[in-house]
Amino acid sequence: MMSLLDVQGLTVNFSTKEGIHYVLKNVDFNINKGEIVGLIGESGSGKSTLAMTILDINSRSREMSGNISFSGEKIDNIKKEKMRQLRGKRIGFVPQSSMNALNPLVKIKSQFFESIKAHTNMSREEMLSLTTRSLEMVGITPSRMNSCPYEFSGGQRQRIMIALSMLLSPELIIADEPTTALDATVQLKIIELLKNVVQQKQTSMLVISHDLHTISKICDRIYIMYAGRIVETGTRDEILNNPVHPYTQKLLASRLPLMCEPVRVKGISGTPPSTLKKYEVCEFMERCDRVSEICRTVRPPECTGSMKVACHLGCNLECHPE
């Protein structure tokens, strides 16, 4: 099966006053049709940069190499105008803190019409019925489309944002931290909503988050990102039940249990690596407690092709099962 989005060997650097930030390092990544893919990593690991690079909305002082193709077409280095036609129509985007992404002083209806007008030549009636349908889909009463965003709660605004990104039935939706900054109960509703919307509209979705536990409920496949590199990939069950990379294991272990007896959970000690530094060996070495001799000298394998874990440990397990 041909994949809808295929990213190969993507490397992105940003040059700033402080020096060169190495943000993405040789990222291989693909999304198949109808699939929900999760991209998990801590803040600063480059998840949002990956999303923005796919959409080409971070081109200032960026150097990139590698290939991005969307349903067979190469979309890196295409003309700005062509990219504009792609965004919104074929790739939908739910930005981070999407609660603030709506213009607070413009009616919901006008904001929906604006993005319809940008891509199609619909009549007013058609636009109205499309807006009504997409608001209904996310459980917002269509009669409220004449309200301004500030009249809605955070969770409602998030749902409006999802409706807006789905409006023209794009083939791919990129949702950047769709549940962060929402209440626990609302988070669950948004997650369910995303899943339903994907099933109804038969699209693919990329969900970006730092919260492995919340997001993993809806993902078919998961990529774990650390310091700009994909460190582990696999199906949902593989990642949740049989994580190999020490970072994935620690992420899973840092879940807060709901127990009545006091227990201690260990977080991940140490600080996230700096993007300014170029690492010759494994980026996770400083925070890993299973460092062996080989880690100090040899770079771990890249998570590309059939390789599923970027760690010497995983390699050993696969090559010499004990």
Next chain:
Amino acid sequence: MDDFWLIKIDNVSKVFKGRGMFRNEPEVKALDNVSLTVKKGEVLGIIGESGSGKTTLGKLILGLLKPTSGNISFADINNNSTENRKPLVQVIFQDPYDSLSHMMTVEQLVAEPCIINNGKNVDRNRIIRALESVGLTPVESFLRKYPHTLSGGQRQRVAIARAMISEPDMIIADEPISMLDASIGVDILNLMLDMKERTGITFLFITHDIAAAAYISDNIAVMKEGKIVEYGSRKQIISDCCHEYTKSLLLSATGAGTENEYFCSEF
């Protein structure tokens, strides 16, 4: 245990009057006859969704807001001295990206509460000790840094050091981990637990995440629409809660049945 209360909240209500441009906005009853006792040395978790009044309660205790009706009384503390004093209360805010001034170094930020309380001369060792206690080591490398060069977890640690330096009797932590990554949030919670064990400080932990509250709190109060709908020890709240709302919170934390085995295996 009733002798060891630190703060008693008696039938407190707080109404925000509609003061809109056209004077016709409705009143908002943020707190409705809330009574709560904070015991000395406990971690009291307050859970509720946004708009349930949990932050208002924190602000009332801090004195940032005045209650519309009801009383908040503070216990007298006598630490081997002749004079009684009232408890010192400090606060850690939700967003470490906004709560620290961008124009001050870590040293200035941590020294500020001391300067306000004791005047100009600040013992530099005290600042170093405070930063060490929150795990920002080596301290020397952090003193001259500005908040924008720190990660979210480190900033929250600075905020905790800032709250701890005046040796308060109680800290109100208003959603201290909601802006942080899950793995970093756990470290912050562990730090708070360590501090409680080391110094016997009282924490009021405000959160919307029942798992986080259950992890750190001794007692938990559940708030909804300005009322406390349930109060009990951690064990009571988690294993046999009575209120529907608490049950729905627990359900959303355990993943609506999908991962129930996780949850059930403990009882």
